[in-house]
Amino acid sequence: MNVGIIVEALYFGAVYGLVALGFTLVFAPTRVLNFAQGEALILGAAVAFKCLAQWKWGLVPTIGVLLVAGVLGGILSHFVIMTPVRISGSRNAWIIATLAAALIFSSMLSLWFENFSGFLQPEPFVAGTIKIGKGPSGSSFFDGQISGQQIFAFAVAIVIMLTYDQFLKRTIYGRAFRAAAHDPDTAELMGIGVKSVTMVSFIASVTVTAIAGFAASPLLAVGPASGLNYTFKGFTAVVIGGLGSAKGALAGGLLIGLLETVVRNEVNASLGNIVVAAALAVALLFFPSGFFGKPIEGH
């Protein structure tokens, strides 16, 4: 156990937290839990890998492509998921709609890298590692290595969370978002275009998660088909933190990252997952709506 492991935990926590924020963004106005959320993370990593490693572009055009991909991905997700949900009216329609979306997006990503096997891992674009402490890494708590990329990914997550929080609290659009989340029918009557709120939420959701994939890609070993794994991690984070809250998403993500990384490093590599699964089950029994969430009535 050393400071390097803690920073690694924060880094994973930031990634899970941003996937969790993606979940929350879509869930709030639609009550849909998007099983395709992890695919957006892979999209970000894929863009980073394609532009930086394969086409050797600079960082700025890559970020441009990333944002465009996020917006297009959001529009596509909105279409694929919300069309059947709106037509059906069944409260279970979201399950199969998002499962179908996950299948479609995951196979599209796999097809994009059809003749490539390996991880979507560009070189770190925030170079360098910081050595902390005087002794060799791990000899005491304060001896360890921190990579700049980890710090960068963590910082990106914090900035996005704060921005989102301020947006919700301070702007009139934020109020419209909260109203649409609270009661879509009444919001519609107040002149808020709930449909556009939903569309924007999907765009923000996919973009945020894609940014996480981009910022984390150099260290995160993901393949084109590993989206579902991150869907479950982000899902766990958002549930522990509480659906519908940005603070909860970050807190849940950090908690999962910490738990998993510490257990993996200190106890047993394969025990990490079982601890996280059990922690979620136990946490839900005592905090049925997460640490920061409010109970969802009527769902």
Added chain:
Amino acid sequence: MLGRLDLRPKILPIIGIAVLLCWPLLAGQVGFLSPGREYVDLGTSTLVSVMLVYSLNIAMGYAGLLSLMHAGFLGLGGYAAGYFASRQGWPIIAVIAVALVAGAAIGAFSAAISLRATYLYFGIITLSLNNVLDEIAKEWRGVTLGEDGISAIPNRVDVIDGVQTPRGFSQWFPTTPRYLIVLAVTLAVVILHANLIKSRSGRAFQAVRESSDTASALGIRVSNVKITAFALSGAIGALAGVFFAYHRGFINPSIIAASPLVLFTGLLLGGSGTLVGPFVGVVLYAVLEKTLTKQHIIEQHPLYFWLVLGGIIWILLLAVPKGIAGSFQASPLARPFRPKRVTVANDQLRPTSEILSWATSTADGSASREPILVAAGVSKSFGGIKALQGATLSVRPQEIHAIMGPNGCGKSTFVNCITQFLHADEGTITIFGQPAATSPERVAASGVIRVFQVPHLFERVSALENVLTGMHLRARQSVISAMLRLPSFGRDERAMRDEGRQLLRLAGLGDKTDELAANLSHGQKRLLEVVRAVAAHPRILILDEPATGLTSEEVRALGVLVKTLRDGGLTIVLIEHNVGFVMEISDRITVMEQGRVIAVGVPTEIQGSEDVQRAYLGDGDVLAMLGA
């Protein structure tokens, strides 16, 4: 009149069973389905999935419990087969018994720990439990052999597979004993499931799915129903797992993880909460999957398989948003297969005293006018708001007792406290001389049934089914007799249906018996709710603002029904705004204002009371202006 066999709804299921029995023949004879044996095996694995999806249908389709852990139940049965059959050499019957018990136990446990969770959170808890099961399968290597899983599970189902059949015969009918055994088990599961759904227990499941408040008002124990439904669902899921493992010959975590797609596609595309939907959905999925894998392009590029499959599922979701079975049942195509409607003709209507015999008999016996429902000093606060401040009520047998008062005076809170949907901070409530029970379903069981202010009908089933659900407390049919359709079940069910029709006829809904509740007008819905409550054979009936939003004609019909019930021996507590209606039909009236009772008496006394006039119309100046 009612017992005669109606064959029309049975035509399609009989055709389906015939096709399944002849499937090996088809697979052997039709040229493009070759080799035949491969298609028989496809049939076997499809039937296993059918079983699994029926188990999900019980939990999700009927009881409304969002389950994301059915993959876990499948794995439970699969590993039971893998460990006990392959590694311990147990016979299949013992393995099945273990799987059923384990599935039921884990199902009951999962539901019991998440009783308070609403729809989505129930699903999330089940998903996390599923992850725990998945991790156990990966990590408990001594039993499960980890990620590799258990292979070479002996095919104990194929006890007579080794027997040589004449060559020509096996070409012609390339069946395996396994197919026939799995078919028999699956049909048994489907038929028992259908029998259960069309009985007291199945109606209780659906009542809980639609609204747990309504269910408990009718005396249904919501917690018990959830635990029972999920235990049953888990047991059948594990049973499917046993055959899954036997048929495939191996079990491992990744093959289990692949099952949610067929689970949800099968259930939701087929038709969730319908009797044939899961079967249709799974067969459709199997046909899709098989057809796709046979395509040349997919064989060249396997990655396109998932893209195309996802796309097709998505398009089907748009095409049949209610599921195939749901859309079919709502369409004119289904008309020839619907059961015959049975209506009660005028001359078949029995005398009111006979229909309401339970109330009439008790009313005749109790000549005393002692109050049967007494509330004394009831107080209830919500934060700083004192909704009730020492409210009192005394209801005598066989009277229509109205509770009236301006908006926000605490009428509904009072009723919620009496029926234990809310717990009073202070005060005592006595029902039939006993302290009131402490839960809504026990109050209902003690003979007090309430109707809610907002209509709480079960909209997706017929008017008669609504009334039958109301009979939950007094139905005398065990789960076993319902599943096996024993004669005792038939007698009870026929008597209930007969009485249900009579009650509907009594309320003037005789021609709406088989109509979906959702299709009734607002007034008819209110009447149906009263009938459903009466069907529970209450001695006290509490109606919360039944006349709200009704036309004057409908109010009149409601008044006639309420008076008929009173004359039949029921005691009625009526919470109402509509002063004219109250004055016309009540025997006695309690008037409330700001959480207190300000007047009690017969209608003429209340009309003369200055306190009441002030409460309704303000102070004297206004009264003077109105010329009062």
